[in-house]
Amino acid sequence: MSEIWQPLIANLAVVALFSSIWSLASDWLDRQRWIIRKLCIGLLVGSAAVSTMLLTVEIVPGVVYDLRTCVVAVGAFFSGPVVAIIAIVMAGAFRLLEGGAGVGLGFFHLVMAALVGLGVRAAGRSPLPNPFWIVFLAAAMALLLLFMVFILTRFVSMEEARELIVPGTVLTLLATLMMGFTILATRRAGYDRSILRAALAQAPEFLYVKDTDGRFLTVNEAVAHHHGYAEPVEMMGKTDFDITGHTRAQDLHEQERAIMESRTPLLDFEEEVIDKSGQKRWYKTSKVPLSGKDGRIVGLAGMTVDTTAVKNLERELTESRDRLSLAMSEMSDGLALFDREGYLVFCNDQYRDAFPRSAHVRVPGKHIREILLECARAGEQLGIPENDIEGWAERVGSLLRVPNVVTVELFNGSYLQLRNQPASNDSAVVIVTDVTDLKLAERALIEANADLSRQASTDALTGLANRRVFDEVLERDMARCGRAGTPLSLVLLDVDRFKHYNDVHGHQAGDRCLIMVANAIKSSLLRPSDLAARYGGEEFAIILPDTNRAGAEAVAERIRNAIAEASTCELGSEVTASLGVAEYDLSRAPTTPESLVRRADGALYSAKAGGRNRVMAAAGE
Structure with a gap:
């Protein structure tokens, strides 16, 4: 029995070796054209099959067994018929040169193994197979081995054939599973890397890496297009002095030199820049120094985000809020104070008068949820979801201590603006302002614009x-x-x-x-x-x-x-x-x-x- 196990274990080592070679070469293979990739993988699988045939188990003179079929099946499963054909041709030719009574049986075994691999591949129908299909492939190869042992009894005695069943089945399962899961893990890692590369290349943010001299080592598409280049590769080796004004480039060079020398990252640095068209733009930049395995600084990675739209929006919001505050400075507002648990502590008459249908519950001691439920029950506020009143009250009540401004419409056609302002002791101040006139003025402005359009x-x-x-x-x-x-x-x-x-x-x-x-x-x-x-x-x-x-x-x-x-x-x-x-x-x-x-x-x-x-x-x- 040990005479069978030893060469089969050596076969398993060969399978492991070629699985590792396939994994290590996967990145290079992925970058090649389809036909080149298939030829290389076919030669690799064929070489692995031939290598296992150098460590065969001879059952009787001229009849041998090894793990070549596992290699061919896995190659067919992952890479398709082209790889299977190349591997069969190489392994079959080598077996033909060896000669012996089992040449035809061995070639038949190779073809059947390839068909099993292709059949399971067709059933899986995915670029990244589910592990289940690898287990299924291993089981199918084990069954194929048992079938071949049954055929083998025509050439050898039953006792001699039985000696192959246990070690052959075990190592067939192990070889198929080991090679299958190794290549699957490599495929998944490569798939993840390709997704990551695509995400970085197509991200809207400006992503780039520079060496210690400020030369671009890699940039994404956003950086290249921003500087007028069609492809990121066109910026490789260039510096800021090649793509922007001397003063700006010098400032960036000194900034990045300080980051690398101090080994201190620059995070969320905001700056205003005048672009080529003379427009002001705002950018937020983070830069971190990169160190090699020996600890030396090898470069710098950066991400820059164009925050101009955000800045403009913040300015517009600030101006709008200031204008609104000025417009309401002479209005009589309602005021209410809620404690940290949501109970009403104080409110003025204007606050209660603003809500005529729920004024009777807007008194100290009432919880905000109880007030909101009464408001919904009385039909005081429009836009409350009738099929989710409880959920609405829960959601609105939870926003009490969150700074926010909302405008609501009441049953009588008036509009109220509600402003929540948390206090230092976790209580909340609610200011209610009647903005009906503003809403009507807005509506009148819309109608006036429509009238102007008609006149035009x-x-x-x-x-x-x-x-x-x-x-x-x-x-x-x-x-x-x-x-x-x-x-x-x-x-x-x-x-x-x-x-x-x-x-x-x-x-x-x-x-x-x-x-x-x-x-x-x-x-x-x-x-x-x-x-x-x-x-x-x-x-x-x-x-x-x-x-x-x-x-x-x-x-x-x-x-x-x-x-x-x-x-x-x-x-x-x-x-x-x-x-x-x-x-x-x-x-x-x-x-x-x-x-x-x-x-x-x-x-x-x-x-x-x-x-x-x-x-x-x-x-x-």
Whole structure:
């Protein structure tokens, strides 16, 4: 029995050696191209298999056993069919050179081991297999060995075959598990390192390492892009003198020299820097000296964070708080004092008056949670989650001794600002300010902005869209109709003899005339998609999407008649209009908004020349 164990244990040592070589070379292998990596691993696995075959157990002359199949199975499991084929070719060729009665059986065993490894690999379906699959692979290899022992009984006696079962099974399990878990641990470590490298490379913070002379040894993408480099490798070997002004670089060099000489890290150092565009920016930097195994300083690692946005936000918040404090300095605020346990100790009348529905429980001796529950029960404050009142009261009560400012809306439409301010004895002061006027003013400002937006797109006299909106809508609708293959028509309208009307009746009457025309146009348009605009002076434009020339002429006639009727009723004298129609048709030569307007304007000119008070279509339509 010892004659079998000794060479098999030597086999196990060979497997351990090649597992270590694979692990040590994993970083280098990961950096290679796919085919190079597969070839190298295949040669390594094949070499390991051949090495185990140098320490075989000869059962009978020409029939040998070793741990080559474990190596091939693990190689196939972790690296796939290419590695398995290379290893089978190498081990099979060596076995063929050895010769003997068991050559065919040995080659069959190699192929089956590779298939077992590939089968378990397919079942695992993960770049980082679960340890369960390695145990499963070891068990499968042990079963394969027993199957091969059964086949072996055709060549040797049952007694001779039995001597291989125990040591072969044990060492097959050990070799597969040892090699599998070693490579899995290496894979996981490599995966973790790759994740860490990716995280450092893509982190938004500026991360960098310098040597003792201030040269960059490594930087992440944020540093490279900040200094105008496409890749971090382009900054390797450069110093601050290569990427910034001399004065700034000198300051950084002296600062970092002091850090390395004193071996004292610089933590959360904030500074204001003027960037290349002349803007002020704030940065927070931490730098630590790096020492080698012998204790000597070898460089410096740094992390810099752009805190400009935070600084601006802090300044804006401070200014807002100061403005708010100034605005409320003349207001009558409510005041309440709670002890460290959350019980109300004192409150003034203004505090109770601010909460009319829960005023009866806002008295000394009441707990904040009891007050909040009554506020919710009475429906005093809006926005309380009805399905979690207890949790809401617990959460809000826990914030009593945390400095914070919140604004709440009450049932009667008023807004209260609540400010919590912890005191030195762990009590809490709550200040209640009525900010309803501020909220209403904010709402009015929003509405005023909306009104200004409307005015920017509307003609002040007629209420129709102005020229800017007309140009935008015409370009947009022409593009949409062009994509959809549908027609679009444009109508230009000019009030006949408007200058004479203005001179005779006055400018105010002229304005009323234009308003009348605008109302007549609006009343004649039946679809929301149609747009009427004041084109300029007494000239108007109507965009009619999804409308051909005949439809546009019908709309134009309706507008013309509406103007004539309205002028008699509203102005006491007849006012007429001439209208020109042009159709945007994709079957014709490409048309731009400008050319469509010119064609409609030409039709309008023809209507004027033809005696006015009529509708004319553009020539050729």
